[in-house]
Amino acid sequence: MSSKTIYFVAGEASADNHGAALMRALLKADVDLRFIGRGGPQMKAVAGDNFQNWIDKSGVLGLWEVIKHYGYFRKQFHETLQEIEASKPNAVVLIDYPGFNLRLARALRKLLPAQKIIYYISPQVWAWNRGRIKKMARWLDLMLCIFPFEADLYNQSGLRTIFVGHPMIERLRESKIDIQRDPNLIGLLPGSRGREVWKIFPILIQTARELRRSKPDLRFEVAAASDELAREMNEILNETFATPHLNPLPSSRGEGRVRGDQESQARAVFKIKVGQTAEIMQRAVAGVVASGSATLEAAYFRMPFALIYKVAWPTYFAGWLLVKVKYLGMPNVLADKQVVPEFIQHRAKPQDLAQAILRLLDNPMKREQMISEFDKIAAQLGESGASERAAKAILSEISS
Numbered sequence: 210m211s212s213k214t215i216y217f218v219a220g221e222a223s224a225d226n227h228g229a230a231l232m233r234a235l236l237k238a239d240v241d242l243r244f245i246g247r248g249g250p251q252m253k254a255v256a257g258d259n260f261q262n263w264i265d266k267s268g269v270l271g272l273w274e275v276i277k278h279y280g281y282f283r284k285q286f287h288e289t290l291q292e293i294e295a296s297k298p299n300a301v302v303l304i305d306y307p308g309f310n311l312r313l314a315r316a317l318r319k320l321l322p323a324q325k326i327i328y329y330i331s332p333q334v335w336a337w338n339r340g341r342i343k344k345m346a347r348w349l350d351l352m353l354c355i356f357p358f359e360a361d362l363y364n365q366s367g368l369r370t371i372f373v374g375h376p377m378i379e380r381l382r383e384s385k386i387d388i389q390r391d392p393n394l395i396g397l398l399p400g401s402r403g404r405e406v407w408k409i410f411p412i413l414i415q416t417a418r419e420l421r422r423s424k425p426d427l428r429f430e431v432a433a434a435s436d437e438l439a440r441e442m443n444e445i446l447n448e449t450f451a452t453p454h455l456n457p458l459p460s461s462r463g464e465g466r467v468r469g470d471q472e473s474q475a476r477a478v479f480k481i482k483v484g485q486t487a488e489i490m491q492r493a494v495a496g497v498v499a500s501g502s503a504t505l506e507a508a509y510f511r512m513p514f515a516l517i518y519k520v521a522w523p524t525y526f527a528g529w530l531l532v533k534v535k536y537l538g539m540p541n542v543l544a545d546k547q548v549v550p551e552f553i554q555h556r557a558k559p560q561d562l563a564q565a566i567l568r569l570l571d572n573p574m575k576r577e578q579m580i581s582e583f584d585k586i587a588a589q590l591g592e593s594g595a596s597e598r599a600a601k602a603i604l605s606e607i608s609s
Contacts, residue, residue: 213239213607216298217246217256218289218313220306222401222434223502225249225264227330227376227596228304232256234600245296247289248304282309290316293324299607300325307332314348325607329353329599330376331363342366351606353599356543357589373598374591377502381509382593384487393426395566396489396496396512398503401434403441408519409499410445412557416497417479419563424570429479430493432486432503439481446479495569495576497562500537504549505590508540508583513576515565516541516551540586548582 215235219228229251232244236255244256249264266281286309293301301317301324303310314326328345331354345352346368354360355375363370395417399410410431417429433439482489486503490496490510498507500518507514516538536542540549550565552558569576 212241212243214243214245214296214298215603215607216293216296216301217244217248217252217260217304218301218306218310219248219252219304220264220309222249222264224304224306224330225251226380228252229255230376230379230596231302231304231329231599231603234596235603238597238600239604245292245298247285285309286313286316289313290320293317294321298324300327300603302603303328305330305332311345311348314345318348325350327351327353327603327606329603330355331359331370342368351602353602355590355595357591371598371602372591373602374593374595375505376595376599377506378509378590378595379593381487381506385510386488386491388488388491390494391428391492392494393424393428394493395420395427395429396493396498396507396514397429397431398486398489398496398498398507399431399442399517400499400501401438401503403438405499406438406441407445409517409557410442411449412517412519412559412562413497414446414449414479415559416562416566419559420566421478423563423567428477430485430489431479431481432489433481433483434486436483439483442481446481495566497566500551500553502539504538504540505586508549509587509590511580511583513569513579514549515562515569516549516553517557517562518551518553519557540583543586543589544582548579548586 217228217232219225225248228248232252232255235242243259244252245259246256247261247263248256250262253260253262263285290313303314303326310328311332314328317324317326326349328349328351331352342363343366346363346366349368352363352368352370353373354363354370355373357372360370360372397410397413397417399406399413413431417427420427431442433442486506487510490507490512493512496507496512496514497517498504498514500516504514504516518537536547537551537553538549541547541551552562552565569579
């Protein structure tokens with residue numbers, strides 16, 4: 210069999226994870242493949258030296274941040290087009306990242322009309338611009354989606370679509386552990402990007418302060434996606450401890466306690482853990498989770514939680530004007546009702562978040578009701594093997 214080349218574009222950490230799994234599945238099915246393009250460290254580890262790791266710069270969040278980096282993205286866009294034109298791949302596989310990838314698909318269709326273009330992990334255009342689906346049908350040869358309702362929606366619009374299931378299922382199944390939940394442990398997941406963390410983590414620290422007023426034995430484990438994010442979280446904690454009216458651990462022994470003692474106690478109450486998200490979700494009795502893929506992971510691991518979301522105000526207003534869905538969190542979208550309480554932008558107040566968590570801690574019926582809904586949501590994500598099904602669909606497409 211002659212060698213085939215696939216050009217990948219992934220722009221965020223979660224897409225890098227899914228892209229690497231897809232690459233490995235492709236290699237198992239057909240070893241004579243060459244991978245080029247751009248993504249993150251996991252994809253580069255599979256693809257080798259000809260693959261570009263650009264995620265540190267590409268993974269910005271929100272309209273305002275993209276505008277500020279417009280020059281960088283414009284340069285990357287034109288370089289990507291040139292690379293694809295020069296390498297003549299058998300297929301271009303675009304993974305999520307719609308702000309960049311949908312524009313790239315449109316430009317590719319115009320520049321190289323015969324180029325096979327496959328989209329993996331559908332952009333959530335059903336949330337903000339359903340009218341764009343018909344245009345996407347002109348740009349794309351095949352859509353591989355991870356939620357079952359998307360396949361019906363896209364196929365009705367003339368875009369050939371295959372539901373492959375959610376690729377995170379296989380990873381999460383491998384991360385399951387047999388462990389008891391700690392009734393005094395709360396999981397805090399402030400996001401996987403620096404800008405998210407700086408906006409959300411201070412609110413979570415103050416939420417912890419509110420919770421400890423009612424339940425002083427509570428402890429908090431904070432999930433960090435990388436060592437760099439863990440350092441930023443420690444910075445935020447240090448700044449908070451240094452500001453008396455913000456300190457999440459007010460002294461119960463009078464105001465004379467030295468700051469060193471406060472920080473020592475704080476380190477016992479707050480633990481920042483790198484790469485242990487799945488374990489935290491399985492040990493914590495409840496949590497607060499930033500909007501994103503982590504909300505589905507928390508649902509899969511049956512950790513009752515409240516959702517938080519906060520971005521720059523220009524980004525929020527742009528989203529408010531564009532988004533056409535009732536809910537932000539994917540568990541709520543899939544359930545088509547509010548299973549998880551959402552605290553978005555100006556509603557993300559520590560007192561309100563703490564009250565939502567206290568309701569989950571004090572009301573066993575409310576906890577069980579949420580967990581029961583989580584089980585129904587997880588069932589919609591399909592069986593494990595999404596990467597293998599996606600690989601099979603891609604190989605079929607490039608062989609036709």
